[in-house]
Amino acid sequence: MCSGADEKGGEQVAGRAGGMAALPAGLAAAPGNAAEARARYFNSANAFNIHLDPVPAHIFTAPAAAALGPEGAVTGYFLCDQSARLGCPWPATTPFMLARYARIAPGARLAADFAASGSIWYVIAGKGRVYGAGAGAGAGAGAGAGAGAGAGAGAGAGAGAGADAGVAEESALAWSRGDVFYLPAGASMLHADGPDAAVLWLVTDEPLLAYHGLRSARPDDAAVHFKAGDIAAEIERIHRSVPDAGTSGLAVVFSSEAMQARRNLMPALTLSLNTLPPGCAQSPHRHNSAALTLIVAGADCHSRVDGETCAWSDWATLVTPAGAPHSHHNEGPRRADFLIVQDGGLYYEARTMGFEFLGG
Incomplete structure (x- = not known):
């Protein structure tokens, strides 16, 4: 028997009740205590179609x-x-x-x-x-x-x-x-x-x-x-090195003695100071974590997030929604610096980070 068909005449059982998705939450028929009264029952048609407001860029x-x-x-x-x-x-x-x-x-x-x-x-x-x-x-x-x-x-x-x-x-x-x-x-x-x-x-x-x-x-x-001096030294060390193939940028990633096995700073959150040389753009990419970006330095820079252009201003905070295609662009004469916090620790631990370059 497929698709909820009733064996008697092949009638759709759900159809008689107006469709599974339209069924209200089920309750205990005769709750004997408060714990039983708190029970709710949904079904495979209405339990997975919840609408949540999108995260705006x-x-x-x-x-x-x-x-x-x-x-x-x-x-x-x-x-x-x-x-x-x-x-x-x-x-x-x-x-x-x-x-x-x-x-x-x-x-x-x-x-x-x-x-x-x-x-x-x-x-x-x-x-x-x-x-x-x-x-x-x-x-x-x-x-x-x-x-x-x-x-x-x-x-x-x-x-x-x-x-x-x-x-x-x-x-x-x-x-x-x-x-x-x-x-x-x-x-x-x-x-x-x-x-x-x-x-x-x-x-x-x-x-x-x-x-x-x-x-x-x-x-x-x-x-x-x-310390700021140590951070600057790490940035210089990175810029003197040769990026490996597939590296997403030139960034210092912050961690600690306690969290170094995960390269996170907190169990759920990651932190990096990204840099972008003048006249350069970071390749479009996406990932399942959301990102919060503090503009530290970046004249004549902007980001493209989900098809929208977000112009940078000093010390502003940019929101990149989870899964949104995005890229960063430096059209100015000096290096751009931007601090990024992501909830990537959650997705790395779940093996669902989903990072990918998008080309373009």
Whole structure:
């Protein structure tokens, strides 16, 4: 018997009921307790045709402009949030990632305590220190109140005083412009040193954990710090080498002692600093991971994402949806640098990354 045909006269059983896809969710006929009452039954016609809003290709410029605004701007976070377009009940830039900018006024503090497995940071401007959440030996005693996934811009978005009291100076991680650092889950406090405001870009996997209703607990996780000078030296080393056939670009990929077997910086997220020489274009390609790109340097550059041209602007955040054909183009006189976070760790682990060059 094929296609649901009734043996009596060959009539389509589903046809009598208006089609399998139209059937409502089935319920327990006589639930004897709350667990049985929570059961729902679907079928092979209506369980796999759920419509989800597509992830839009987008370039965020307003959050960067707000974070890099004139002196006197508030200390706080500026989210790259397109949850409304994703139909998502929590802040999200893509289904599994959230990007934001942090601004810390001179001498001010900003708390960081996200419902994430960790956070990846890039220092756009300024310098400072971070305490807590594995920032150094003995760190963690003085971390302040958290700034969760929904924290927006404003003096109250995680700013606090006295949060690092009692934390030894050697436990701090000192950062400056061009540095990259990773913070494990848990409460941290960032402090801006010097006469100028500090501005940072950061990405977390908060939407992924929110989807599962989880909060990370990895007690042995520790901070990782990549100094700007070391990053520059690695870039130069790569540019002096000869790329192997099939290499997708000239990039430094960041990992750690704990994650080096996977070449990730976090279990779910990968980080790379990509470069593109003047007058060059990266070959069109696609992959199953979504990507968030911070434009670090790139005059007269643009990206092509799913057939759309996305013009670059300083420190903007570009969203490349999962599976979207894309390429990057440098028509300017200087090398382009762009930092990319992907949720590629998930797809590498599942053996479903699906990277391919598209030609053209």
